[in-house]
Amino acid sequence: xxxxxxxxxxxxxxxxxxxxxxxxxxxxxxxxxxxxxxxxxxxxxxxxxxxxxxxxxxxxxxxxxxxxxxxxxxxxxxxxxxxxxxxxxxxxxxxxxxxxxxxxxxxxxxxxxxxxxxxxxxxxxxxxxxxxxxxxxxxxxxxxxxxxxxxxxxxxxxxxxxxxxxxxxxxxxxxxxxxxxxxxxxxxxxxxxxxxxxxxxxxxxxxxxxxxxxxxxxxxxxxxxxxxxxxxxxxxxxxxxxxxxxxxxxxxxxxxxxxxxxxxxxxxxxxxxxxxxxxxxxxxxxxxxxxx
Numbered sequence: 001x002x003x004x005x006x007x008x009x010x011x012x013x014x015x016x017x018x019x020x021x022x023x024x025x026x027x028x029x030x031x032x033x034x035x036x037x038x039x040x041x042x043x044x045x046x047x048x049x050x051x052x053x054x055x056x057x058x059x060x061x062x063x064x065x066x067x068x069x070x071x072x073x074x075x076x077x078x079x080x081x082x083x084x085x086x087x088x089x090x091x092x093x094x095x096x097x098x099x100x101x102x103x104x105x106x107x108x109x110x111x112x113x114x115x116x117x118x119x120x121x122x123x124x125x126x127x128x129x130x131x132x133x134x135x136x137x138x139x140x141x142x143x144x145x146x147x148x149x150x151x152x153x154x155x156x157x158x159x160x161x162x163x164x165x166x167x168x169x170x171x172x173x174x175x176x177x178x179x180x181x182x183x184x185x186x187x188x189x190x191x192x193x194x195x196x197x198x199x200x201x202x203x204x205x206x207x208x209x210x211x212x213x214x215x216x217x218x219x220x221x222x223x224x225x226x227x228x229x230x231x232x233x234x235x236x237x238x239x240x241x242x243x244x245x246x247x248x249x250x251x252x253x254x255x256x257x258x259x260x261x262x263x264x265x266x267x268x269x270x271x272x273x274x275x276x277x278x279x280x281x282x283x284x285x286x287x288x289x290x291x292x
Contacts, residue, residue, distance in 0.1 A: 029156070034060040034288035038073070038238065040280040049080035049099075054280050060288075069113045075278060077105040107278070108132045117151070124148050125163060134174050137250025137272050141171045143210070145188050159194040167210065175251040175269055184214040200230040204240075221245040228284065236284040244276040 038056035056073035080101045086093040111129035118124060127145040131138060147165020154161075167186040176182070190208040197203055204226040212218035226240035249272040256266040 029062055030289040031062050031064060032289040034058075034062070035286075037285045038280075038282040039285075040282035047082070049082070049101075050078065050104075052077040052105075054282060056282065065117045067113075067115045067117075069115075070111070072110040073108075075105065075107045075280070076103065078102065079104045105135055106133070107135075115149075120154075121151050122148065123151060123161075125165070127165070133244075133276075136244070136246075136276055137174050137252055139172045139174050141169060143167050143169045143186075147188065157196045160191070162189075162191045164189050169210075169212075173250045175253050177251050180218075180248075181214050184212050186213050187211045202228050204228065215248070217248055219247045234286050236286060238280075238282045238284050240280050240282070242278040242280075244278070245274055247274065249274050 036056075036058040038054065040052075040054035042050075042052045044050050052075070054073070054075045057071065059070045061068040078101055080099050083098045083100075085096045085098070087096060088094055109129065109131045111127070113125060113127040115123045115125040125145075125147060129143050131141045145165040145167045147163060149161050149163030152160045152162070165188045167188045169184055169186055171182050173182070188208065188210050190206070193203070193205045195203045204224070206222075206224045208222040210220040210222075212220075221243070223243045223245075224240065225242075226238050228236040228238040230236055251269045252272050253267045253269055256264045256268050258264050
């Protein structure tokens with residue numbers, strides 16, 4: 001945990017430096033609608049089979065004194081296990097194949113944000129997000145937020161803001177923990193950075209930290225970093241890495257074996273891993289006033 005937090009602090013220091021470097025007095029984005037669509041996919045076939053599909057979308061509406069952003073996405077991986085057997089004799093046999101396909105990763109999310117600018121550097125906002133990540137033990141998590149933030153830079157080169165809010169979370173786990181409340185108040189802190197490194201390359205970084213006020217050991221971090229590279233005014237190639245960390249992860253049910261390794265037919269619960277990493281390489285289609 002200490003190593004992970006030290007990396008976060010070092011990255012936040014870099015983010016602040018990038019924001020300070022982008023305070024040039026140029027104009028921000030034109031007013032209007034913006035839409036981005038992401039597509040990422042990987043297929044393997046032959047002796048092993050798997051496919052990964054990632055879809056994402058971002059809708060943004062920019063007014064003179066306010067902004068609305070809605071994002072959503074899905075990541076799903078399916079893998080096939082092929083079991084081969086032979087029927088016959090050593091000199092004359094037939095090979096049989098049995099293929100079983102299972103979903104090995106699946107994540108859905110939707111997030112909305114509405115911001116009203118009180119002045120050039122301070123805003124109020126409300127937001128909501130929903131997440132389903134059954135492989136991390138979360139069947140459904142819905143969160144509402146109300147808070148404020150600061151805009152440190154809003155130029156064509158650098159957009160950087162920090163935010164803080166009160167939240168309330170409604171969570172349903174795949175395996176319910178009777179000792180943990182499923183609905184709880186919380187605090188949310190974070191930042192949002194969009195920095196243009198060159199004419200064709202940007203650096204995106206978004207950190208969201210959620211704190212459970214009913215259980216102070218329950219801390220969640222959602223850290224997203226990307227490096228979009230422009231192919232044209234409408235197309236980008238976007239490699240990205242998202243880290244989802246929770247200090248007290250959800251529970252999973254696992255079979256109980258006896259000392260000889262035989263299945264007893266009973267199950268026990270255990271905590272899942274604290275950290276999930278999601279790396280994608282997506283093609284992004286961009287629509288908006290700047291591309292028209």
